[in-house]
Amino acid sequence: MPVPNPSPLPPLEEVLAALHVVRLPLTVRFRGVTEREAVILAGPREHAEFSPFLEYGDAEAAAWLRCALEAGWHGFPDPLRTEIPVNATVPAVAPDAVESVLARYGPGGPHTVKVKVAERGQTLHDDVARLAEVRRLAPSAALRVDANGGWGHDEALTALEALAGFGLQYAEQPVPGVVPLAELRAELVRRGLPVPIAADEAVRKEADPLAVARLGAADVIVIKAQPLGGVRAALDIVAAAGLPAVVSSALDTSVGTRVGAALAAALPALPYACGLGTVALFGEDVTADRYVPRNGSLDLRRIAADPELLQRHRAPAERRAWWAERVRRCHERLVNAASPAVQADAPK
Numbered sequence: 001m002p003v004p005n006p007s008p009l010p011p012l013e014e015v016l017a018a019l020h021v022v023r024l025p026l027t028v029r030f031r032g033v034t035e036r037e038a039v040i041l042a043g044p045r046e047h048a049e050f051s052p053f054l055e056y057g058d059a060e061a062a063a064w065l066r067c068a069l070e071a072g073w074h075g076f077p078d079p080l081r082t083e084i085p086v087n088a089t090v091p092a093v094a095p096d097a098v099e100s101v102l103a104r105y106g107p108g109g110p111h112t113v114k115v116k117v118a119e120r121g122q123t124l125h126d127d128v129a130r131l132a133e134v135r136r137l138a139p140s141a142a143l144r145v146d147a148n149g150g151w152g153h154d155e156a157l158t159a160l161e162a163l164a165g166f167g168l169q170y171a172e173q174p175v176p177g178v179v180p181l182a183e184l185r186a187e188l189v190r191r192g193l194p195v196p197i198a199a200d201e202a203v204r205k206e207a208d209p210l211a212v213a214r215l216g217a218a219d220v221i222v223i224k225a226q227p228l229g230g231v232r233a234a235l236d237i238v239a240a241a242g243l244p245a246v247v248s249s250a251l252d253t254s255v256g257t258r259v260g261a262a263l264a265a266a267l268p269a270l271p272y273a274c275g276l277g278t279v280a281l282f283g284e285d286v287t288a289d290r291y292v293p294r295n296g297s298l299d300l301r302r303i304a305a306d307p308e309l310l311q312r313h314r315a316p317a318e319r320r321a322w323w324a325e326r327v328r329r330c331h332e333r334l335v336n337a338a339s340p341a342v343q344a345d346a347p348k
């Protein structure tokens, strides 16, 4: 993605000297995993996170490093607000597990809940049952669903017809890709089905994050700081797209979630609750001051990793070496992509 590097790019030696690798358990399976590995960088400005999913290649992961180096070495843009409304996220669990997930969002419950649907191996019946349980437990919450592109066009129409009765705020990435999303959105409008569309993967995994806006594929874009190459790059995408944006996590620790909050705080408009409540799904974290919502919102306090917790959750030596090597390769990509002026500060 053609976004500028943090300028100047810190030299690799400095980045590696700031590196900690942790492995943290989740309390519930999410995105097929029950533990999360992450690099925490003790940068001179902020603590920052580099945690591309393990299966991602270097080209994609380099954008995540760009985000970490921007946050750690250059800090955050000035905030325009100090409270970020946040949604609860319910993974594709059985109905009887919904209550314990929602309980993690504190007394009074969340005002907005995102429910994962279209999980491989499950059926529409499972999705309806999960949504019904969420609605029972949170009668006045706004509900949204996220299919992660798990439906085809016809399947999505059937599913959204069945789920529209829940009064969905929006359906996130019901089908994969940009053009299929645009076709589905047009068909929903044609049928008079009142389900707005949000684009997630169609923004963060496509070569051109603005194609969604150009093709009218969505009503809302979901933006994530790490995959989009940092807070400033994501702000630029929102400005160019001209669509309402929802900031969402990349299943980050408290440190990475704080970067997402910095992005949400700097957006000119924030009409929807953000998907930054996923620290609640972690069994352990890198700070005792866990970055979880209070009364449905995150405040903009400083979040720093605790050295004792970094040590306690340190990943095994072989994993630490794997991550250091991944950082090295991604850093090399950023150096090679940088302009000559930026490269002046990078190792030769």
Ligand SMILES: O=C(O)CCC(=O)C1=CC=C[C@@H](O)[C@@H]1C(=O)O
Residues within 6 Å of the ligand: 031, 087, 088, 089, 114, 146, 148, 200, 248, 249, 250, 251, 274, 275, 276, 277, 278
């Ligand atoms: O947006 C939220 O409510 C929580 C974050 C979330 O859903 C995700 C985090 C990390 C990886 C993604 O598969 C997933 C998403 O699709 O948005």
Ligand SMILES: [Mg+2]
Residues within 6 Å of the ligand: 146, 148, 172, 173, 200, 201, 222
């Ligand atoms: Mg999503």
